[in-house]
Amino acid sequence: MTRTAPTSPPRPRRGGSMRRHQARTAYTFLLVPLIFFLIVRFLPTLSALRLSVFDWNILKEQQPFVGLENYERLFADEKFGQSLRNTALYAVIGVPAQIALGLVVALMLNRIQALRGLFRALYFAPYVTPIVAAAWVWQWLFSPQFGPINTFLIWLNIPPQNFLTSPSQALATTAALVVWQNLGFQIVLFLAGLAAIPRSYYEAAEIDGANGTQAFWKITLPLLNPTIVFSVVTGTISYLQLFTQVVNLNFTDQGGPLGSTMTVALYIYQIAFGRYQMGYASAITVVLFVIILAITLIQLRFLTRRYDL
């Protein structure tokens, strides 16, 4: 990134006043947005920290200060433990799955010429579908009694499955819905990353006698590193906040059979807006924030170093 370099002769003479003028204009332009970020993002973050040390219940008269009691309560809360494990599982299944599938489809799309735009648009379609609508269709498709997926399995001589109503299969089925929805965006990201790789690299590799597999591991994958890092980091953050799909796949019992699809976000929602225990819920959000911060920093550190060209 280059700062405004001294290119033209008149600039150094009026440099001082220019800079002051620039700064004044910049701060004027930024005034409203900065106030927005302060009031809508930073102050609420501090406010959540403050709430987390109070027994803050909207239905009660008194909101007593309780110190770290809410945090101590978390350690003994089995449902929180379960939601945390589930959330980790969603990220561990979902992020690699959508990156791998996205990469395969993007590489295939790069190989073909006819119908390329059409394929690209069709793969993008789930991403533009309202999440609530998609969740309902999914519920229907995977219904144990009248779902077409089980009809298909029976046709293949596989016994019908319980999917969303089974404690052991519900989470994976929910993760599949999220992967299905995110795939289109992931593909477009990889197409952008692939487009940025100069063709000459492949031509040089071909002259040197490298085959397709070698070119993939030595050129494509390392040069896609920025895209992969972006996908891993933003993908993980979004999986750690999974809410809408989980709620809408099980709106009646909230959290799947035996809490098997319960996520941290959904648990926070239940505590805060079902039981109005804002203090305890805030303590959970603080823990979630720390986890997201730690994972993001670790990922950025390890992923960006590996192939630094």
Added chain:
Amino acid sequence: MTTHPARPEERPAAVSGQPRPRRRLNTPVLLAYVVLTVGIVVTLFPFAWMLLTSLKSFQELFNLAFLPAVPTLDNYRQVLLETRFLQWFANSLLVAGVTTASVLFFDSLVGYTLAKFDFPGKNLIFILILSTLMIPTEMLVIPWFVGVSDLQLTRSTPGAYFAIMFPGLISAFGVFLMRQFFETLPDDLLEAARIDGMSEFGIFWRIALPLVRPALASLAIFTFLGNWNAFLWPLIVIQKPEFRTLPVGTALFNGEAGTQWGLIMAASSLAVIPVLIVFAIFQKQIIDGIVLTGMKG
């Protein structure tokens, strides 16, 4: 930022005009078509199912034939005439429309300022804005709710809509996207306008902004989509049925109408339509916008 974003002309599809060793329908290309087609069938099956079920009558609903034997629009008639669907639809259009307009204006203004001005604190401001992406929405939602309740915003008409919209009026992700894009604009162009005596805001509005139309198009669709789909905050903040947005209204539909799959599928199909229309019209700009900006840090 030294790497230039790839321009559409540089993408492999266009480059292949040059002689390349294999252009015939050889095995890898054929394999690609097979894999892509199978993928499309799997991807689009839920859509097809939703649309076809919405056309089935109540009697036909649970027989598992793919096509409705006697297609009927009765589910649509019921959704449109016997529920608040149209009102929720209008609410969603208003909320998503206003939010998108606000994001496009403020995010490009901030992105432009951070890319093209030199001033103390510039990098700090950029990092602070970006760092808000790591704050989980759940953490903000509780203080927002407490604040909105204290102000008693949700009772009156303008207040309720403002309460639904305010968290999305400026987006940190959009600032990042627009800054990336404005950095590629040549300084000389802006300098020339400055010498002609144009105001700083005029330079931004009349020179810089029209040059980043593809980025604006992709930011617009993602913002609109995000707010059209927004669920957690609207679910929490909306108190009265008449202020519900489409996702909240349809999610709570279940209770109000009983579990009537036909109605649910019709409502879902109708909710997809505006987004698909916008996507169909702007498909090229959206995807080129993402490809152009490259999403690289």
